[in-house]
Amino acid sequence: xxxxxxxxxxxxxxxxxxxxxxxxxxxxxxxxxxxxxxxxxxxxxxxxxxxxxxxxxxxxxxxxxxxxxxxxxxxxxxxxxxxxxxxxxxxxxxxxxxxxxxxxxxxxxxxxxxx
Amino acid sequence: xxxxxxxxxxxxxxxxxxxxxxxxxxxxxxxxxxxxxxxxxxxxxxxxxxxxxxxxxxxxxxxxxxxxxxxxxxxxxxxxxxxxxxxxxxxxxxxxxxxxxxxxxxxxxxxxxxx
Numbered sequence: 001x002x003x004x005x006x007x008x009x010x011x012x013x014x015x016x017x018x019x020x021x022x023x024x025x026x027x028x029x030x031x032x033x034x035x036x037x038x039x040x041x042x043x044x045x046x047x048x049x050x051x052x053x054x055x056x057x058x059x060x061x062x063x064x065x066x067x068x069x070x071x072x073x074x075x076x077x078x079x080x081x082x083x084x085x086x087x088x089x090x091x092x093x094x095x096x097x098x099x100x101x102x103x104x105x106x107x108x109x110x111x112x113x114x115x
Numbered sequence: 116x117x118x119x120x121x122x123x124x125x126x127x128x129x130x131x132x133x134x135x136x137x138x139x140x141x142x143x144x145x146x147x148x149x150x151x152x153x154x155x156x157x158x159x160x161x162x163x164x165x166x167x168x169x170x171x172x173x174x175x176x177x178x179x180x181x182x183x184x185x186x187x188x189x190x191x192x193x194x195x196x197x198x199x200x201x202x203x204x205x206x207x208x209x210x211x212x213x214x215x216x217x218x219x220x221x222x223x224x225x226x227x228x229x230x
Contacts (some may be wrong), residue, residue, distance in 0.1 A: 004158070042218035043205065056215045078124050090158055094216055104216060106151075106158035 001027060004093050004107035013087045018079040020068075025093030030086045031055075032074040033104060034066060037088040046089075049074055065081050078112075086114045117142045117208050119218040121221035128228055134193040136224045138180075138206030139189065148189045149218070150180055154202045162204075165189060176200070200229045 001090075005024045013019050025032050034046040045058040049068035066076040078085055088111050092104035117144055146162040147166055151159040163174025170182045180191045189206060206221040 031216055033218070035218070042222050043207075043218075045217045045219070048216050058217070058218050092159075092216075092218075102216065103161055103164060104218060105161070108156075108158045 004105055006091050006107040006110050008110060009018055009108065010091070010111045010113075013081050014115050015081055015083060018077060018083050019081060019112060020075055021076045021089055021091075021112070023074045023076075023107060024048075025074070026105055027092075029093035029095055029105075030072050031094045031102070032068055032072065033092045033098060034076050035090045035092065035096075036060075036092060038084075038086070038098065041074030043090075044106070046076065081114045083114050085112065087112060091099075117146065117219055119206050119208050119219055119221040121206050121224050123224055124222060125225050125227065128196045128226070130198055130228055131165075131195050134178075134191070134196045134200065134226065135190040136204050136226065138189045138191065138221060139187050140189060140206075140208050142208060148180075148182065149207045150174065150178070150189075150191050151205045151219075151220075152202050152209060152225075153205065159205065161205075162191070164173055196226075196228045198228050198230070201226055 007088045031050045033048040048056045050106045052068045063079045068074045086111045090109045091107045094102045094104045118141045120139045149164045150162040153159050154217045159222050163172045165172050165182045179194045203223045203225045205223050207218045
């Protein structure tokens with residue numbers, strides 16, 4: 001079974017631009033979560049989607065948004081990019097909507113650099 | 116809010132030596148705890164998870180962790196380090212009720228293995 005895939009793997013943008021990242025979960029997985037990883041702040045939860053609905057959201061500004069499609073694929077969008085948005089963005093999928101014991105499987109990430 | 120503390124941002128061991136990576140959690144209810152490993156330029160890979168079924172949890176690649184409620188700890192160990200174990204390790208706890216999938220990560224411990 002194929003793992004979580006994320007596209008693109010690398011992106012370079014300039015301040016003020018917007019960017020869209022894509023995540024395809026493991027087949028059959030209905031929950032997709034997004035995380036931001038930076039050297040200063042570590043791994044931080046952005047949001048989670050299940051059945052096309054945002055179920056949980058982290059403490060990020062409204063410039064960060066996401067959505068999920070009927071096939072469980074998810075996209076996240078960052079508008080008006082700032083230098084501090086440079087990070088590795090990780091997507092994780094799981095079988096169900098959570099419950100604690102549900103394992104999240106991570107993709108390889110998208111490395112975003114904002115110049 | 117739940118939190119995770121990893122003691123030691125860098126740990127260095129000799130090949131064949133014991134690996135001990137420390138993790139303490141704060142939680143008012145029995146938590147779900149995870150250890151993930153990240154190799155350079157890759158996403159996170161699940162090593163093991165604690166879901167209250169057993170206090171000693173065995174994972175992949177010879178790693179195991181013991182849940183100690185009295186010490187609020189979930190330390191990761193491996194009897195004999197291998198060069199391929201060099202990576203960054205993250206302890207994480209599930210936050211939230213209602214089946215949400217928000218992982219709260221520790222700051223990470225970078226493990227170096229030298230000959």
